[in-house]
Amino acid sequence: MTTTVEPVGALLRGWRERRRRSQLDVSLAADLSTRHLSYVETGRANPSRDLIRRLCDELDVPLRERNAVYLAAGFAPAHPERPLADLGAARDAVEAVLAGHEPNPALAVNVRWELLAANRAMRGFLGDLPAGLLEPPVNVLEATLHPDGMAGRIRNLAQWRAHVLRRVRRQLQRTAAEGLAELLARLESYPAGAERAADAANDLVVPLRLASDDGELALLYTTTVFGSPRDVTLDEIAIETFFPADRATAELLRARSS
Structure with missing residues (x-):
């Protein structure tokens, strides 16, 4: 069975919309330009690992879902899961x-x-x-x-x-x-x-x-x-x-x- 993974930009946009935050608001808080955030969300730019961290911190993304964002961007998960x-x-x-x-x-x-x-x-x-x-x-x-x-x-x-x-x-x-x-x-x-x-x-x-x-x-x-x-x-x-x-x-x- 093939599992479809959403692009990293779509995941980040989804969390921004879930938090009811504008691109301008989030870009100012995460210290990047609104244009760059727009490019990331539409797939025209690839976010760095540090940028993912900053955006997830600002959007209060749960750690399990943060790992999914890192994986979608081609990075290893940042947070372990232990019993x-x-x-x-x-x-x-x-x-x-x-x-x-x-x-x-x-x-x-x-x-x-x-x-x-x-x-x-x-x-x-x-x-x-x-x-x-x-x-x-x-x-x-x-x-x-x-x-x-x-x-x-x-x-x-x-x-x-x-x-x-x-x-x-x-x-x-x-x-x-x-x-x-x-x-x-x-x-x-x-x-x-x-x-x-x-x-x-x-x-x-x-x-x-x-x-x-x-x-x-x-x-x-x-x-x-x-x-x-x-x-x-x-x-x-x-x-x-x-x-x-x-x-x-x-x-x-x-x-x-x-």
């Missing part, structure tokens, strides 16, 4: 965040929301899911919104599902990551659930309201990413840490860990 287990201090940092977040749930995922690591509290939430949803690679969004997964226990399913879908759409627009469009289509096909009459007036953020054997849990989350990554795997890792949104949830989480 999480081989990332040394970065792996240790992920494990420290997950362990230190107990008794609250936390997990690490890649750009396609595939589970890379989880702490004990999070494994407790995932442990009772059907085996089909736990076959590697486990996709945490599918496990959450699939009707056979956690969806039946999410009290504000319509609200949470809408939030998740918006987040994946923004992520797809920003990264163009392979597999995200297919994931989004699957998530959109899952039942939405009944709309809530009204959101709680004192909610600071959209909470995940989850029924459990011990009572309802209300969780909010934060996302942590690595600054200035040079490895593709590290560039795509996000650590999702959940916090109790009320005192009752905090007490229930502490009780579950004892």
Whole structure:
């Protein structure tokens, strides 16, 4: 089978248009003439390795896609891709965040929301899911919104599902990551659930309201990413840490860990 590779100029133009930047804006920021940028985008000039770096930095191109740009220009990829287990201090940092977040749930995922690591509290939430949803690679969004997964226990399913879908759409627009469009289509096909009459007036953020054997849990989350990554795997890792949104949830989480 023949694989068609887009010209380097078309790839760079695509990222500029995705970022909604003009040629003038990008050329000034990357320190080259608008004419030269136009020539690169139309294939009349070949970019140097340094110019590719400058343009990708300015356009915030993900490292995986930067490698594709280098390859299209005839250069070797600039960024390695190693498994999480081989990332040394970065792996240790992920494990420290997950362990230190107990008794609250936390997990690490890649750009396609595939589970890379989880702490004990999070494994407790995932442990009772059907085996089909736990076959590697486990996709945490599918496990959450699939009707056979956690969806039946999410009290504000319509609200949470809408939030998740918006987040994946923004992520797809920003990264163009392979597999995200297919994931989004699957998530959109899952039942939405009944709309809530009204959101709680004192909610600071959209909470995940989850029924459990011990009572309802209300969780909010934060996302942590690595600054200035040079490895593709590290560039795509996000650590999702959940916090109790009320005192009752905090007490229930502490009780579950004892």
